Amino acid sequence: MAGTVKKIGILTAGGDCPGLNAAIRGVGKTAILKYGMKVYGFSSGYLGLINGEYRKLNEKSLSGILTLGGTILGTSREKPFKPQEYEEYIGSKPERILENYDRLGLDTLICIGGNGTMKTAGKLQGMGLNVIGVPKTIDNDVWGTDVTFGFDSAVNIATEAIDRMHTTANSHKRIMVVEVMGHHTGWLTLFSGVAGGGDVILVPEIEWKPEILKDYLLGRLDAGKPYSIVVVAEGIKIPKKGRKRKQESAGTAVATMIQELTGIETRETILGYIQRGGSPSPRDRMIATELGAYTAGMASNKEFGRMAAYKGYDLISVGLDEVAGKIKYVPREHPLIHHARSIDTCFGDGMPDIIRRKG
Numbered sequence: 001m002a003g004t005v006k007k008i009g010i011l012t013a014g015g016d017c018p019g020l021n022a023a024i025r026g027v028g029k030t031a032i033l034k035y036g037m038k039v040y041g042f043s044s045g046y047l048g049l050i051n052g053e054y055r056k057l058n059e060k061s062l063s064g065i066l067t068l069g070g071t072i073l074g075t076s077r078e079k080p081f082k083p084q085e086y087e088e089y090i091g092s093k094p095e096r097i098l099e100n101y102d103r104l105g106l107d108t109l110i111c112i113g114g115n116g117t118m119k120t121a122g123k124l125q126g127m128g129l130n131v132i133g134v135p136k137t138i139d140n141d142v143w144g145t146d147v148t149f150g151f152d153s154a155v156n157i158a159t160e161a162i163d164r165m166h167t168t169a170n171s172h173k174r175i176m177v178v179e180v181m182g183h184h185t186g187w188l189t190l191f192s193g194v195a196g197g198g199d200v201i202l203v204p205e206i207e208w209k210p211e212i213l214k215d216y217l218l219g220r221l222d223a224g225k226p227y228s229i230v231v232v233a234e235g236i237k238i239p240k241k242g243r244k245r246k247q248e249s250a251g252t253a254v255a256t257m258i259q260e261l262t263g264i265e266t267r268e269t270i271l272g273y274i275q276r277g278g279s280p281s282p283r284d285r286m287i288a289t290e291l292g293a294y295t296a297g298m299a300s301n302k303e304f305g306r307m308a309a310y311k312g313y314d315l316i317s318v319g320l321d322e323v324a325g326k327i328k329y330v331p332r333e334h335p336l337i338h339h340a341r342s343i344d345t346c347f348g349d350g351m352p353d354i355i356r357r358k359g
């Protein structure tokens with residue numbers, strides 16, 4: 001592309017998370033104030049880009065949104081490259097995107113989202129658009145970056161919820177199962193589970209056995225621990241016989257299984273969407289602002305086809321083609337797992353290697 005970058009478009013796609021507005025503000029304000037660009041915000045993720053629904057953003061519309069949850073632009077899980085019915089009548093979505101991009105005279109498109117969004121962003125780059133990705137998700141599972149904004153806020157919310165389980169569990173001498181979001185990865189479950197003092201933590205990356213849970217939880221009772229907290233990711237595998245109904249959540253299935261195996265009264269709580277709602281944590285505001293400002297700089301430098309990312313505390317960029325189709329799983333040897341095991345946390349794959357004293 002010849003000349004300077006003058007017009008950029010921004011969209012937020014996929015599940016929402018705290019920090020999206022901070023990121024929009026970071027990109028937008030830097031683009032306008034530092035680089036003198038014009039900024040347009042598309043509605044509802046890729047849907048707005050397909051339908052040509054956008055509005056101009058200015059300093060005023062970007063003010064006062066730093067602490068707001070959700071996204072002022074709206075979002076959707078629209079996948080423009082998914083084959084669709086009646087395409088011959090309504091036109092292909094990628095073609096409509098290209099038309100809208102050209103009609104508006106955009107020089108760059110900034111796509112803020114998770115794994116699915118980055119995959120689409122890479123495909124749009126392949127079609128000839130100039131695209132830059134910004135990673136977000138409470139799941140922290142975007143490949144190529146050490147951290148995503150949204151994650152820290154969700155860890156805080158889930159941890160507070162787990163904290164609150166301890167007193168009610170102790171009062172009733174029960175086992176409390178808490179289900180945390182995370183379909184493919186266990187970052188949120190691991191971090192909030194450790195921070196909230198979970199006794200058992202089950203993540204999709206580690207295969208677990210009901211019998212081990214039984215021995216471990218009865219062992220705790222035997223050692224004079226009257227209650228236990230079990231933190232499970234929504235995406236863990238449930239043994240075939242363990243799920244009573246097909247639609248049953250992981251938390252419910254695990255709670256039922258534990259009560260049957262141990263005879264200890266067990267209850268479950270599914271945290272659900274409260275983990276994604278509300279104001280971002282200070283750390284997420286900071287990360288989103290910094291990533292946003294960095295991304296505007298990438299646009300100005302014409303670093304297209306890349307995603308802004310963190311490597312430690314450093315901001316870098318990685319190719320969208322490298323990111324596409326990958327998931328950042330929790331390594332089984334993650335230091336937090338290793339150290340949690342040494343304080344008697346059970347991951348369901350074996351008994352913790354500790355000396356247990358009675359009473």
Ligand code: F6P
Nearest residue numbers: 015016137138139181182183276
């Ligand atoms: O944003 C990721 C995530 O929070 C997952 O952990 C969760 O399973 C999923 O979104 C559910 O979101 P939705 O119902 O919006 O598709």
